[in-house]
Amino acid sequence: MISTETLALLRSHRSIRKFKDKALPAGLLEEILVAGQCAATSSFLQGATIIRVTDKAKRQQLAEAAGNQPYVSSAAEFMVFCADLNRAGQCCEQYEKPFSGEFTEQFIIATVDTALLAQNVVVAAEASGLGICYIGGIRNNPRQVADLLDLPKGVYPVFGLCLGFPDQDPECKPRLPLPVIVKENSYNTDGDREAIAAYDNEIQEYYRTRTGGGHGISWSEQVSTLLSEKSRPHMRDFLKEQGFTFK
Amino acid sequence: MISTETLALLRSHRSIRKFKDKALPAGLLEEILVAGQCAATSSFLQGATIIRVTDKAKRQQLAEAAGNQPYVSSAAEFMVFCADLNRAGQCCEQYEKPFSGEFTEQFIIATVDTALLAQNVVVAAEASGLGICYIGGIRNNPRQVADLLDLPKGVYPVFGLCLGFPDQDPECKPRLPLPVIVKENSYNTDGDREAIAAYDNEIQEYYRTRTGGGHGISWSEQVSTLLSEKSRPHMRDFLKEQGFTFK
Structure with missing residues (x-):
């Protein structure tokens, strides 16, 4: 039965802050992201965008912006999860409607969409033997992060996510x-x-x-x-x- | 290997809006919530509180407050997921520190904590053969919801969650x-x-x-x-x- 295994997996979560110098096997990240994307989305907004950072210099700058967390640059993968009203805002333009993304409610739905998607990505990653660490520290210097990743209006970086093969085994x-x-x-x-x-x-x-x-x-x-x-x-x-x- | 099953489970998510008139087996809800609670939490805040609504009259009022969504009252379980700075705020009092829960950042971490926990609960529920439906509609009448559930300052209802045995099989x-x-x-x-x-x-x-x-x-x-x-x-x-x- 699926239940027991998945529940045990969820119960075994702990953040990983030391990763092996080992890339993900081909296709795995895509598989994880596709599974993650199946999370519920408020009013079908799909208000999240993920920036996968592969550029080493940008990684280093992000590690510093997040308060010198070395695993931001050393993890196999680092992604910035952004709440995104810009994409849907473009649709307003297309249908010649005014865009009103300034409501608190819209901030909430995009932020929640992003978190639901991210947590699904985390479960998928951990189910695949990977370890993860959320990086709220990118909000230490959000302007720098937004500029580095060319985030347009209507988009903000909610958190980062390190992902890779664990090189430590901390307790829950x-x-x-x-x-x-x-x-x-x-x-x-x-x-x-x-x-x-x-x-x-x-x-x-x-x-x-x-x-x-x-x-x-x-x-x-x-x-x-x-x-x-x-x-x-x-x-x-x-x-x-x-x-x-x-x- | 765990991976395949859990990833397939995540990919099979769809909202369920029709539930069997069948209670959860004893202990299952607790097991699901314990697994959900293992989700990451920002700065160890644990900024979420779940109100499980078992009172039939309150369920009915919540169903109406959420825009007359009948499954809010008919699902085996309905829970309101709240972002909560009040609990940690009490700790400020205990340590004679000023409480500063008014920052946007604190709104974000409590909201994100709540969403991460909820999505883990959702995965645990679906792994157990249950169906779920998020109810953002409770934000149609948040004052009414907050009053009904006696939510103090520092706490707000982010969304509801219906949970039960599916009585429909919609496509993803x-x-x-x-x-x-x-x-x-x-x-x-x-x-x-x-x-x-x-x-x-x-x-x-x-x-x-x-x-x-x-x-x-x-x-x-x-x-x-x-x-x-x-x-x-x-x-x-x-x-x-x-x-x-x-x-």
């Missing part, structure tokens, strides 16, 4: 207990505090014991830092320049 | 040709016009021949309408009320 990172993230009929946080406290201990232990040691901080402390800092405050203006005005 | 809907959505090294539309024109014919044919007949319009015409209309213009204000101010 424990997730929040299911009752914390799944609620019945209403948003209800009863019991969450205790469950998160227990999870925090688990995560501290995970960090302490993982290969190479670790900082041993809890999930709660980690995300408290994430959400208390100014988070890529340039994104708003960058997106505005790209035509996403959150109307 | 053809996707844009791969070279239109995958580019090498830069955003380059050479050849796209011709490729899209051929695809438009394919889609017109698909609509004409599918069960129940169809409107026979092309992809280009369909998305030109989508992007020329005011698209859920209430979303901006609704999100602002929920604390997402796109700073």
Whole structure:
């Protein structure tokens, strides 16, 4: 039965940050992308474009733009997943209709389309024995990334994706207990505090014991830092320049 | 080898809008959600919350809020996938740090986290013989949905998901040709016009021949309408009320 194998595959996900110096066999990337593309798409928009970066100099520049993540240049494949309203916008022109890609809703559907497609690509890649790592770091310098890849208005880079044969075998990172993230009929946080406290201990232990040691901080402390800092405050203006005005 | 089966599974995706009146076997939903939860999460935020709706009256109200989609109330399971900065925001309080969930970037990471998790849930569900349908329609009346599910600030409903045993067997809907959505090294539309024109014919044919007949319009015409209309213009204000101010 398919179920068991695919569910086990999904449960075995961990990010890979060290890849073998080995190219993908011919045809595999295409097969993975075709499978990925079968993900659902909102209102049939198909609002995602993938830029596969094979140019070594561009790879290096992207690795730097993403905060010096070496695997961006060393992975067998690196792709930038872009939310794209430009392609469908051209169709407005063709049918002599006004283009209104400035609504927040349209930003959402293109972003979600891109993420659904990417996650399908990830599952297809992992099913093929490859490892992956999402690179949100490209949003550190989105203008530089957009210029490097000639992204027109209506298109923005959501994240990058490294893909290749793993040269490491890290543990899976424990997730929040299911009752914390799944609620019945209403948003209800009863019991969450205790469950998160227990999870925090688990995560501290995970960090302490993982290969190479670790900082041993809890999930709660980690995300408290994430959400208390100014988070890529340039994104708003960058997106505005790209035509996403959150109307 | 896992690869072939999982890739074939991904390629076989189509939305299901008619479900058997049959509950999921005990434990399956939990298994699917645990597998889904293993999806990557940006900066370890885990910024998604799932509201499983079992209350019949709420289901009915959600079906109406989503534009009278009957399968929202008739599917074995219906869940609302929410982007959630509230949970991590509580951690800021715990660590006496200011909460800054108003950045556009934080909206993006929570939205992307939610979509990655959902798509993993979808793959796990389909691997288990279930059918699914994403329900973007809940964004027709997001305030009503948020009130019905008691969503606090920092949380918004991204989409719903119907899940159950399929009672129909629709064809897969053809996707844009791969070279239109995958580019090498830069955003380059050479050849796209011709490729899209051929695809438009394919889609017109698909609509004409599918069960129940169809409107026979092309992809280009369909998305030109989508992007020329005011698209859920209430979303901006609704999100602002929920604390997402796109700073």
